[in-house]
Amino acid sequence: MTDVVVAGVGMHPWGKWGRNFVEYGVVAARAALKDAGVDYRDVQFVSGADTVRNGYPGYVAGATFAQALGWTGARVASSYAACASGATALEVARAEILAGRCGVALVVGADTTPKGFLAPNAGDRPDDPDWLRFRLLGATNPTYFALYARRRMALYGATETDFAEVRAKNARHGLSNPNARYRKDFSVEDILASPMVADPLRLVEICATSDGGAAVVLTSADYAKRKGIDQPLRVRAVSTVTPAFPQTVIEMPHFATDSGAAVNDAVVPFKDSIAQAAYEEAGIGPEDLSLAEVYDLSSALELDWYEHIGLCKAGEAERLLHDGDTTIGGRIPVNPSGGLACFGEAVPAQALAQVCEVAWQLRGQAGERQVEGATVGITANQGLFGHGSSVILST
Amino acid sequence: MVTSDSARPRVPAVEGWFTTGDEPALLGNRCTTCSTVFFPKASFFCPNPACAGEEFEETKLSRRGRIWSYTDAQYQPPPPYVPRSDSYTPFAIAAVELADEQMVVLGQVADGFTVDDLEVGQRVELVIEDLFGDDDNDYLVYKWKPIGATQ
Numbered sequence: 240m241t242d243v244v245v246a247g248v249g250m251h252p253w254g255k256w257g258r259n260f261v262e263y264g265v266v267a268a269r270a271a272l273k274d275a276g277v278d279y280r281d282v283q284f285v286s287g288a289d290t291v292r293n294g295y296p297g298y299v300a301g302a303t304f305a306q307a308l309g310w311t312g313a314r315v316a317s318s319y320a321a322c323a324s325g326a327t328a329l330e331v332a333r334a335e336i337l338a339g340r341c342g343v344a345l346v347v348g349a350d351t352t353p354k355g356f357l358a359p360n361a362g363d364r365p366d367d368p369d370w371l372r373f374r375l376l377g378a379t380n381p382t383y384f385a386l387y388a389r390r391r392m393a394l395y396g397a398t399e400t401d402f403a404e405v406r407a408k409n410a411r412h413g414l415s416n417p418n419a420r421y422r423k424d425f426s427v428e429d430i431l432a433s434p435m436v437a438d439p440l441r442l443v444e445i446c447a448t449s450d451g452g453a454a455v456v457l458t459s460a461d462y463a464k465r466k467g468i469d470q471p472l473r474v475r476a477v478s479t480v481t482p483a484f485p486q487t488v489i490e491m492p493h494f495a496t497d498s499g500a501a502v503n504d505a506v507v508p509f510k511d512s513i514a515q516a517a518y519e520e521a522g523i524g525p526e527d528l529s530l531a532e533v534y535d536l537s538s539a540l541e542l543d544w545y546e547h548i549g550l551c552k553a554g555e556a557e558r559l560l561h562d563g564d565t566t567i568g569g570r571i572p573v574n575p576s577g578g579l580a581c582f583g584e585a586v587p588a589q590a591l592a593q594v595c596e597v598a599w600q601l602r603g604q605a606g607e608r609q610v611e612g613a614t615v616g617i618t619a620n621q622g623l624f625g626h627g628s629s630v631i632l633s634t
Numbered sequence: 635m636v637t638s639d640s641a642r643p644r645v646p647a648v649e650g651w652f653t654t655g656d657e658p659a660l661l662g663n664r665c666t667t668c669s670t671v672f673f674p675k676a677s678f679f680c681p682n683p684a685c686a687g688e689e690f691e692e693t694k695l696s697r698r699g700r701i702w703s704y705t706d707a708q709y710q711p712p713p714p715y716v717p718r719s720d721s722y723t724p725f726a727i728a729a730v731e732l733a734d735e736q737m738v739v740l741g742q743v744a745d746g747f748t749v750d751d752l753e754v755g756q757r758v759e760l761v762i763e764d765l766f767g768d769d770d771n772d773y774l775v776y777k778w779k780p781i782g783a784t785q
Binding site: 355356358359361363365368370371372373374375376377378379381382385386387388389390393434435436437438439440484485487488489493494495496497498499500501502504 | 647648665668669670671672673674681682683684702703704705706707708709711712713714715716725727729734735736737738739740741742749753754755765775
């Protein structure tokens with residue numbers, strides 16, 4: 240299935256701007272349309288990634304952005320899959336094109352975020368695991384990131400310095416990225432002097448919450464050819480897989496894993512399955528990649544992703560990092576955008592932001608952070624409550 | 635300041651998740667069709683996709699396990715977390731592997747223990763301690779308490 244292409248991408252810069260999320264989405268959408276050279280009135284489908292923090296307009300993001308851009312009668316959809324919402328919105332739009340129901344779709348995600356920890360929605364909801372984990376455990380998102388980090392230290396001998404080196408690499412990558420919120424060089428010493436939030440993770444190693452917007456114009460390959468779209472990128476795969484039972488790795492926001500005692504089926508661990516499904520659809524493997532954008536919710540989590548997307552075997556991520564393989568100029572640069580470390584997370588926009596970066600890299604438009612000769616890129620991400628997200632683009 | 639010897643009634647912070655008393659245990663349930671154990675309890679339908687079971691029997695989980703991983707909360711979590719006093723004291727959280735159930739369960743670590751006292755692989759047991767208090771009650775929750783040296 241390679242008859243859908245990315246025709247254009249755009250962003251509103253990440254920050255803590257404190258304005259309405261609709262504004263960020265419209266800025267990103269207009270940038271993507273301009274980038275594609277597509278007239279908005281040609282868009283037949285608007286696919287919005289929802290924000291749950293901005294009231295009703297956020298729940299109906301597709302319609303909200305369509306109205307803000309000007310009603311044209313285009314069909315809309317609104318998707319929520321937590322951090323994976325952008326990939327789900329992209330997949331909905333792609334399916335419309337693959338089904339032959341539309342030739343041009345616009346995918347938009349944007350968020351305005353509160354200060355501090357992401358918290359559950361207000362109100363007493365003792366049936367909601369996301370509410371309960373805060374009430375009964377005091378377990379924030381960094382709690383889970385830190386459990387994985389400590390586990391990595393125990394299993395593979397990873398150190399706090401290794402984690403800080405990931406953060407320092409991403410800081411260097413993001414320095415020249417005009418859309419990044421944090422463009423500051425951090426030494427390993429600076430990072431290790433940052434306050435501990437959830438042992439062993441420190442403040443600057445944990446993803447902040449940001450305002451931002453990202454948009455992607457998807458078209459059929461036919462439309463792109465007919466309109467003479469410059470450098471269309473092939474959408475080789477979109478993976479939105481869920482876990483397989485029994486899920487025996489603890490995942491946010493849950494209290495416990497499934498039990499593996501009664502059901503002995505050997506299932507692929509969820510995080511491994513996300514990219515596997517994408518590789519399978521694209522008919523390629525990790526050895527074919529030029530770059531990867533992975534969800535570094537924490538510095539340590541980026542190392543886990545190296546393994547989950549098959550860049551190396553379990554326990555070898557630190558070696559990859561130290562060999563410089565994942566730095567721009569290395570064998571397989573990871574997070575050339577600077578990643579979440581430099582962006583912070585604008586939940587519904589983030590999976591789309593990853594796609595934007597891959598697109599700029601494959602078109603040779605990434606400026607100082609350009610991965611030379613990039614031809615294939617992957618994104619990987621996960622939304623809580625079992626949402627996988629991985630996109631593969633190629634020239 | 636809430637203490638365990640306050641005059642307020644001591645009640646579980648959540649109904650039906652654990653027993654109290656000398657040998658407290660987590661309360662899960664077991665699908666009567668495929669025997670898979672769930673915690674928190676499964677309701678209505680068995681989450682095993684190969685099983686059409688809809689009936690469950692309550693079961694106590696193992697009281698002891700080994701630390702799979704651990705961390706702490708150096709900053710006060712946002713609501714609905716309820717702080718125990720005006721001056722916030724960081725607490726530790728452990729993910730504990732139960733051998734019989736082949737399951738990992740998260741819990742706060744018992745009062746008085748910090749991450750410096752914990753190691754992956756360490757043996758812990760379930761205890762019931764205060765979570766927070768209000769004008770009406772002291773609310774109880776299960777926690778994991780270290781019981782021995784690392785193997």
